[in-house]
Amino acid sequence: MNEQRLREILTSVQEGSSSIEDALLRLKDFPAENLGFARLDHQRALRTGQPEVIFCQGKTSGQIISIIEHLGAAVPNVLATRLDQAKAEIIQAHFPQGQYDPLARCFLLHPLADPISEGRILVITAGTADLPVAQEAVLAARYFGFPVSTLFDVGVAGLHRILDSREELSQADVIIVVAGMEGALASVVGGLVEQPVIAVPTSIGYGANFQGLAALLSMLNSCASGIGVVNIDNGFGAASLAAAILRRLNFYRRKEKQL
DSSP states (O other), rough: OOOHHHHHHHHHHHHTSSSOOOOOOOHTTTTEEEEESOETTHHHHHHSSSSSOOOOOOOOOOHHHHHHHHHTTTTTTTEEEEEEHHHHHHHHHHHEEEEEEEETTTTEEEESOOOOOOOEEEEESSSSHHHHHHHHHHHHHHHOOOEEEEEEEEOGGGHHHHTTTTTHHHHHHHEEEEOOTOTTEEEEEEEOOSSSEEEEEOOOGGGGGGGGGHHHHHHHOOSSSEEEETTTOOHHHHHHHHHHHHHHHHHHHHHHOEE
């Protein structure tokens, strides 16, 4: 349940269009709902600004369906990540109104038609092989309500590609850089822009890449300032951090307008 939904309930009681009993019924599972195998945090959106998201890896199809049903009753839209194709077919049959992205392995119930928040996120990949992680970041950022643009396959093997994209870089408020191999693109971008850069190492690479560990260490040791690093292949985590930065930025923008 987000702030808007809670305000609607409280306003309806204040105006007399809803009884206290009706409001209590709508709030009966607030702040948490116990499903036995999961405890849904319906207060998370109110507390942190973004609702609970379903991490599907390790969950059964039945558990995922139940969680989507209960979350969908409390929030306008639902995001499920790391959903493999086999389970996605079962989920899609149960929720035909939802959308599944096989590249990102994400399922969206009632996706937003348009952005609802200010602040542009730019998602960049070093190579085409990094697209699955990048697409997870793109879908998650859009789920959080922000406009997203992309810049794919601009890695350091052809440095002119990112240098030719200075205009796209300048238009973003937060930049997510997704890179495997040695992960050098994050340092390059960090040395070109003033915006916050969120680096996502991917597990793409040959043996000495160590399933993304080499890229992770390279990004952590970047000499470029203003770079934050999330876990290997964690596109969702990067989008979540970008959304948190922009929500706070928008908060201060609103306060300035009130002065």
